[in-house]
Amino acid sequence: MSKAYDVIVIGAGAVGTSCAYHLVKKGMSVALIDMRDVARGSSSHCDAAALLSDKQPGVDVALGYDSIRRFLELQEELSNPFDLEQGGSLTVCETEAQVELGAEYVKAMQADGYDFQMLDKYEMKQKEPFLADDLPGGFWSSACCSLSPFKLCFAFVDEVKGKGLDVFIHTKVTNILLDDKGAVCGVDTDQGRFTAKNVVNCAGVWSGKVCDYLGLYFPVEPRNGIILVSSQTAPMCHQKVQEYGYLITKFQTGFKQDPLVEKYNVTMNIEPTEGNNVIIGGSRNFTGFTEVADINVIRAIARRAIRFFPILKDMNCVRAYQGMRPYMAEHLPVISAVDEVPGFFIAAGHEGDGIALDPVTGQLISELVAGEKPHKDISEYSYSRYKGKGPKA
Amino acid sequence: MKEYEMIVIGGGAAGLSAAIEAKRHGVNVLLIDSNDKAGGQLVKQTHKFFGAKMHRAGTRGFNICKELLKESEDLGVEVLLNGLVMGIYDGDTVAVDVKVSLTEHKLMMLKAKNIVISTGASENAVRFEGWTLPGVMGAGAAQTMVNYRHVLPGKKMLMIGSGNVGLIVSYQLMQAGVEIKGIVEALPKITGWQVHASKLTREGIHIYTGYTIKKAHGTDRVTGATIAKVNPDWSLVSGSEIEVDCDFICIGAGLKPLTGLAHMAGCELIYDKALGGWAPAHNYNMETTKKGIYVAGDATGLEEASTAIEEGTIAGAAIAEATGHLSAAEAEERKAGAWRRLADLRDGFHGEERLAAKNKQLAEYDRLMGVRE
Numbered sequence: 001m002s003k004a005y006d007v008i009v010i011g012a013g014a015v016g017t018s019c020a021y022h023l024v025k026k027g028m029s030v031a032l033i034d035m036r037d038v039a040r041g042s043s044s045h046c047d048a049a050a051l052l053s054d055k056q057p058g059v060d061v062a063l064g065y066d067s068i069r070r071f072l073e074l075q076e077e078l079s080n081p082f083d084l085e086q087g088g089s090l091t092v093c094e095t096e097a098q099v100e101l102g103a104e105y106v107k108a109m110q111a112d113g114y115d116f117q118m119l120d121k122y123e124m125k126q127k128e129p130f131l132a133d134d135l136p137g138g139f140w141s142s143a144c145c146s147l148s149p150f151k152l153c154f155a156f157v158d159e160v161k162g163k164g165l166d167v168f169i170h171t172k173v174t175n176i177l178l179d180d181k182g183a184v185c186g187v188d189t190d191q192g193r194f195t196a197k198n199v200v201n202c203a204g205v206w207s208g209k210v211c212d213y214l215g216l217y218f219p220v221e222p223r224n225g226i227i228l229v230s231s232q233t234a235p236m237c238h239q240k241v242q243e244y245g246y247l248i249t250k251f252q253t254g255f256k257q258d259p260l261v262e263k264y265n266v267t268m269n270i271e272p273t274e275g276n277n278v279i280i281g282g283s284r285n286f287t288g289f290t291e292v293a294d295i296n297v298i299r300a301i302a303r304r305a306i307r308f309f310p311i312l313k314d315m316n317c318v319r320a321y322q323g324m325r326p327y328m329a330e331h332l333p334v335i336s337a338v339d340e341v342p343g344f345f346i347a348a349g350h351e352g353d354g355i356a357l358d359p360v361t362g363q364l365i366s367e368l369v370a371g372e373k374p375h376k377d378i379s380e381y382s383y384s385r386y387k388g389k390g391p392k393a
Numbered sequence: 394m395k396e397y398e399m400i401v402i403g404g405g406a407a408g409l410s411a412a413i414e415a416k417r418h419g420v421n422v423l424l425i426d427s428n429d430k431a432g433g434q435l436v437k438q439t440h441k442f443f444g445a446k447m448h449r450a451g452t453r454g455f456n457i458c459k460e461l462l463k464e465s466e467d468l469g470v471e472v473l474l475n476g477l478v479m480g481i482y483d484g485d486t487v488a489v490d491v492k493v494s495l496t497e498h499k500l501m502m503l504k505a506k507n508i509v510i511s512t513g514a515s516e517n518a519v520r521f522e523g524w525t526l527p528g529v530m531g532a533g534a535a536q537t538m539v540n541y542r543h544v545l546p547g548k549k550m551l552m553i554g555s556g557n558v559g560l561i562v563s564y565q566l567m568q569a570g571v572e573i574k575g576i577v578e579a580l581p582k583i584t585g586w587q588v589h590a591s592k593l594t595r596e597g598i599h600i601y602t603g604y605t606i607k608k609a610h611g612t613d614r615v616t617g618a619t620i621a622k623v624n625p626d627w628s629l630v631s632g633s634e635i636e637v638d639c640d641f642i643c644i645g646a647g648l649k650p651l652t653g654l655a656h657m658a659g660c661e662l663i664y665d666k667a668l669g670g671w672a673p674a675h676n677y678n679m680e681t682t683k684k685g686i687y688v689a690g691d692a693t694g695l696e697e698a699s700t701a702i703e704e705g706t707i708a709g710a711a712i713a714e715a716t717g718h719l720s721a722a723e724a725e726e727r728k729a730g731a732w733r734r735l736a737d738l739r740d741g742f743h744g745e746e747r748l749a750a751k752n753k754q755l756a757e758y759d760r761l762m763g764v765r766e
Contacts, residue, residue, distance in 0.1 A: 292482075292657065292659075293480075294482065295479075295480060295482050295486075295488045295502070299500075314496075316498070
């Protein structure tokens with residue numbers, strides 16, 4: 001089996017399926033290859049939101065906003081639904097000090113033109129009546145969306161499968177092939193050889209292993225997060241709600257709070273789903289390549305969620321799962337061509353933003369592969385930040 | 394955290410036997426069951442078992458259950474009821490959701506170096522139009538309702554599937570006063586044993602071979618069903634529809650091992666259709682590829698209560714050996730006896746396929762663990 005394609009996309013998660021879809025839309029033939037199955041990794045073990053309120057002011061939020069705009073278009077463009085709902089999000093501050101920090105953050109967002117507003121404790125209680133009484137305030141962002149990442153992956157695939165896209169699941173890439181000029185010419189897999197002049201690495205937490213085949217330095221590692229699912233309930237929360245501390249743990253470490261919660265790097269975020277279950281997160285821990293959800297972390301997440309929504313104490317948790325987020329120390333993904341290896345592209349390292357930045361990542365990669373000028377300035381996401389770091393020792 | 398030498402998860406035929414065997418030799422064992430009574434599927438089995446005397450043939454399932462429960466009680470096996478095991482962590486920690494009352498639950502964390510997973514099996518579903526209506530249920534669920542809870546699920550029943558479960562449950566529902574409107578079987582012939590089928594056909598009950606269910610009627614609950622003939626490619630023969638007047642539908646489409654805990658604990662599973670699908674590979678001691686984690690009964694492949702009892706006994710003896718309560722020679726005597734009885738049970742026409750599949754499980758364990766002859 002050796003079939004020629006314009007592009008080979010490695011990894012069929014949210015990022016890979018979006019890249020494949022956008023590449024086909026540009027008229028290219030694409031082989032989408034995954035060692036397991038579509039949406040089998042992080043994209044089916046995550047929460048279900050595309051937020052602005054967890055982005056940093058500047059290029060981060062700009063890209064996030066662009067993605068949400070694109071999600072709204074995709075809802076019309078794709079035949080299969082992926083449960084997109086623009087319900088906004090509420091960020092809750094636990095202390096007066098957090099309210100002050102939050103106000104600064106909101107001011108910066110407003111200055112960039114985004115719809116953010118501060119809420120006092122009464123306005124907040126109107127939005128979410130079941131919040132604990134002692135919380136001093138928070139802020140609201142109207143553009144935030146919820147969606148089903150799992151359905152999104154399949155919506156991308158189903159739209160173009162057989163019309164330029166071939167999907168190869170349970171197919172593990174074992175090497176990336178270069179021609180005598182050092183440019184990409186295909187990949188070897190455990191199911192045979194594929195030829196193409198372009199290869200896009202969308203392998204998420206495994207993307208470092210793909211880069212290893214080329215001796216490229218790519219320091220991505222799994223940062224694991226656990227999510228709880230409640231039993232079905234009458235509506236007890238009406239939108240995505242997260243604590244302000246979530247932003248702090250996302251961008252910093254060493255945030256001081258409840259010892260159990262601190263030990264497992266847990267912050268509260270919660271969202272209602274189509275089926276009237278609530279999804280409760282979350283944690284961020286470096287525990288390696290594993291999908292087992294530690295019971296101690298599960299307990300810490302439950303404890304933290306009950307602190308904000310005391311009513312949860314009387315509800316049952318029916319499931320918990322762990323997903324591996326592709327972490328990079330800079331908190332910025334790489335969406336880039338790799339100058340050292342012509343024809344090799346990377347779209348990976350999104351950590352918790354793989355869903356939020358999903359459509360725009362696919363769009364940008366399709367522009368890069370087609371040799372066009374990207375519609376956004378993405379110099380911050382360039383692989384060149386690792387220039388000179390050389391191959392891994 | 395409370396620690397035991399051995400924790401058994403699931404108190405059916407396999408789990409009870411494992412606990413009894415281990416306790417008999419002095420192992421400090423805890424048996425956990427998610428129901429308000431141990432016994433598993435035996436509690437509702439009113440039919441007599443087949444086979445030889447040493448396999449308790451001629452005894453009804455619920456009486457075997459009584460014997461096992463008495464034995465376990467006499468030996469003083471510690472039992473935790475209403476305890477749903479949520480997971481096995483780090484290979485030796487068991488998290489249990491204990492139902493204290495209708496609304497109150499508590500979490501218990503327990504530790505044991507030896508854990509037996511004897512969680513049994515779950516019923517397969519069949520999807521058709523209307524399959525989520527109240528009144529569509531597993532055949533096993535209907536059997537629990539009628540034989541154990543003494544509640545009739547309805548008055549007029551349609552059974553999907555002519556395997557032993559479908560046949561036996563149909564007969565028992567009939568005995569309890571339910572009108573059996575028919576049994577449909579998609580395959581061209583009855584898949585269960587002739588002896589069970591004959592008891593029904595003698596009563597004039599029709600078994601529609603080559604038929605399947607097309608639709609369940611009703612808005613709030615089942616008020617009837619449409620069945621139709623099946624083509625060899627599984628499409629339906631148009632014009633072959635038959636309307637069935639029923640108020641509940643049972644699905645007896647087979648079972649699959651409950652492997653969630655084993656999978657979560659990291660035990661290697663292998664697929665075999667003859668055993669109901671995925672099930673953990675294990676060795677001669679019933680130990681999985683994860684050290685200290687054992688399996689027994691339907692959880693490691695669909696068989697009978699009689700085989701589950703023997704597998705439980707092997708796991709119990711192996712753990713008694715591992716914890717130093719039995720010498721290697723004493724344990725071997727117990728294990729070899731149980732393996733001999735298992736060979737008898739898997740002998741003959743009905744056991745051939747299972748025997749081959751079980752042997753494959755043992756061979757796969759060796760392959761996965763790199764064991765050489």
